[in-house]
Amino acid sequence: MRTTIDIDDVLMHELQVKAVQEKKTLKALVNTLLATALRKTGQGKKKKRWKCASYDLGGSSFPYEQAWKVIEQLEIEAVSEKLELRK
Secondary structure (H helix, E strand, C coil), rough: CCCCCCHHHHHHHHHHHHHHHHHCCCCHHHHHHHHHHHHHCCCCCCCCCCCCCCCCCCCHCHHHHHHHHHHHHHHHHHHHHHHHHHC
């Protein structure tokens, strides 16, 4: 990406000298220095992925079939109540 920035003359001279010493282009040197500075301040670090905590709720001993029957019955009762209110 291209951009325009104002750099102090003294700093620009130092950058040019350093670029020659390291046998790099000015662009490569500035990119390297900026990336290093950002990493030091924490801006360039990747954030750790958030991980949801999980807990053992008893494994396969939970009576899922019975729970689904209870849920179905509750839903049937809720629908019946709504239909009664419409009368």
